[in-house]
Amino acid sequence: MLNINQLTITLKDKLILDKLSLEIHPGEIHVIMGPNGSGKSTLAQVLAGNPIYNVSNGFVLFKGENLLNQKPELRSLNGLFLAFQSPVEISGLNNMYFLKSMLNAHRKFKNLSELDSIEFLTLIDLKIEQLKIEKSSLGRNFNNGFSGGEKKMNEMLQILLLEPDLIILDEIDSGLDIDALKLVMFNISSLLKKQKSFIIITHYTKVLEYIQPNFVHILSHGKIVKSGTREIAFQIEQVGYENIH
Amino acid sequence: MKTYIKSHKTLNLLLDSQSSPLVVVEMEKESHLFLTKINFAKKKEKNRIEVLLNGENSTCEIKVIDLVGEDHLLETEIFVFHNEPNCKSNQIHKGLYKDSAHGIVKSMIFIDQKAGKSNAMQLSQNILLSSFAKVSAKPILKIKSMDVECKHGVSIGFIEQHLFYYLKTRGMSDQEAKYLIIHGFISDILLTYFPSYEKALNLWINR
Numbered sequence: 001m002l003n004i005n006q007l008t009i010t011l012k013d014k015l016i017l018d019k020l021s022l023e024i025h026p027g028e029i030h031v032i033m034g035p036n037g038s039g040k041s042t043l044a045q046v047l048a049g050n051p052i053y054n055v056s057n058g059f060v061l062f063k064g065e066n067l068l069n070q071k072p073e074l075r076s077l078n079g080l081f082l083a084f085q086s087p088v089e090i091s092g093l094n095n096m097y098f099l100k101s102m103l104n105a106h107r108k109f110k111n112l113s114e115l116d117s118i119e120f121l122t123l124i125d126l127k128i129e130q131l132k133i134e135k136s137s138l139g140r141n142f143n144n145g146f147s148g149g150e151k152k153m154n155e156m157l158q159i160l161l162l163e164p165d166l167i168i169l170d171e172i173d174s175g176l177d178i179d180a181l182k183l184v185m186f187n188i189s190s191l192l193k194k195q196k197s198f199i200i201i202t203h204y205t206k207v208l209e210y211i212q213p214n215f216v217h218i219l220s221h222g223k224i225v226k227s228g229t230r231e232i233a234f235q236i237e238q239v240g241y242e243n244i245h
Numbered sequence: 246m247k248t249y250i251k252s253h254k255t256l257n258l259l260l261d262s263q264s265s266p267l268v269v270v271e272m273e274k275e276s277h278l279f280l281t282k283i284n285f286a287k288k289k290e291k292n293r294i295e296v297l298l299n300g301e302n303s304t305c306e307i308k309v310i311d312l313v314g315e316d317h318l319l320e321t322e323i324f325v326f327h328n329e330p331n332c333k334s335n336q337i338h339k340g341l342y343k344d345s346a347h348g349i350v351k352s353m354i355f356i357d358q359k360a361g362k363s364n365a366m367q368l369s370q371n372i373l374l375s376s377f378a379k380v381s382a383k384p385i386l387k388i389k390s391m392d393v394e395c396k397h398g399v400s401i402g403f404i405e406q407h408l409f410y411y412l413k414t415r416g417m418s419d420q421e422a423k424y425l426i427i428h429g430f431i432s433d434i435l436l437t438y439f440p441s442y443e444k445a446l447n448l449w450i451n452r
Contacts, residue, residue: 048414049413049414050410051410071413072410072413072414073413073414073415073416073417073418075414076413076414076415076416077416081414082414084411087411088407088408088411090408090411090412090425090426090429091429091430092428092429092430092431092432092433093425093426093428093429093432094429094432097425097428098425101417101421101425102415102416102417105415105416105417105418105421106416109416141429142429158415162416
């Protein structure tokens with residue numbers, strides 16, 4: 001699914017990721033933890049195609065294709081999704097209008113007919129029910145005045161609509177209350193059954209109470225310094241990042 | 246060509262590019278004006294909306310969208326005169342400029358000495374869709390009464406790149422992302438007053 005090889009990233013001459021390698025197969029969950037500034041979000045943004053980062057070395061294959069020379073929209077259309085740590089707000093843009101445009105852009109790419117408003121309403125009703133999202137949020141402007149948790153649920157709603165193959169969740173747990181987090185994790189488990197892959201970036205071990213990752217990686221100074229089972233995460237909780245060897 | 250209207254009641258005016266370039270509306274006591282205009286500029290144009298609040302407790306709400314492309318020049322003037330007490334005005338101007346278009350926006354609030362308890366607001370928001378496009382926006386406030394509440398604001402800028410990037414990560418092409426952001430920028434006026442212009446907006450963006 002995803003093969004990151006010796007990826008080296010700089011931003012304004014500062015080394016952010018240092019020869020990072022990682023391989024993710026269909027249906028796997030990889031949790032990435034690490035102290036602030038270790039490069040976790042940079043990795044997510046580089047995979048999504050943020051143009052501000054400079055790839056100094058290495059390559060990334062997604063479904064066997066070179067990911068790094070693809071524009072962000074092509075990465076998305078090919079099945080990569082980044083749930084942002086801080087999703088943007090777009091004033092005036094109706095949430096429902098955005099969601100329908102997004103889904104139809106993907107359907108057009110797959111040579112499927114675009115959904116009309118009634119077909120889309122039928123689909124979105126099912127998805128908001130899965131996430132227990134208030135229907136009124138669809139009529140609001142995109143993320144405008146949404147709480148942190150509501151924005152994260154709106155990212156999850158997009159995931160349920162698109163069902164991408166590789167889903168990167170950048171601190172999806174921040175801002176979510178415990179009930180919402182359980183719902184998110186329940187839906188992640190459902191997507192896993194469809195062989196979707198996940199990179200979950202988090203600071204906390206809370207998410208590990210609901211899912212069983214295949215690997216937990218510890219990122220420090222742009223490098224993966226340790227990989228293993230979720231026991232590593234619980235170890236960190238007790239001793240901190242500095243004492244992990 | 247000039248359009249002159251005098252009203253003593255509630256007046257709804259919907260104007261577009263075919264409307265007269267000079268519209269003067271005189272509002273009498275306790276009358277209310279809702280004036281909305283969408284303007285796809287052609288070559289070199291000058292449009293002026295002049296509202297005279299000549300009766301006590303009269304109000305006006307003016308909403309204008311300007312779309313200027315190619316090498317066209319559009320001058321927009323929105324002048325509101327508070328000539329009597331207890332009047333209220335609200336001007337909202339939204340401008341979009343692409344290619345090597347040039348916009349000049351002058352928004353004026355005049356409050357006469359005898360027009361106490363006036364409440365006036367003006368806002369001009371402008372987005373440049375090309376680095377060759379330009380706009381100058383000049384708010385003019387002439388206030389002769391001390392007992393007024395008056396606010397004004399102007400913004401000029403390009404589409405914020407982080408919004409553009411976010412939409413592209415959702416599979417939108419450059420054109421689709423631009424359309425959604427522009428649509429959002431003017432949707433409050435467009436969808437309420439000019440829903441039939443949605444297609445024209447799409448054509449204008451992609452032209």
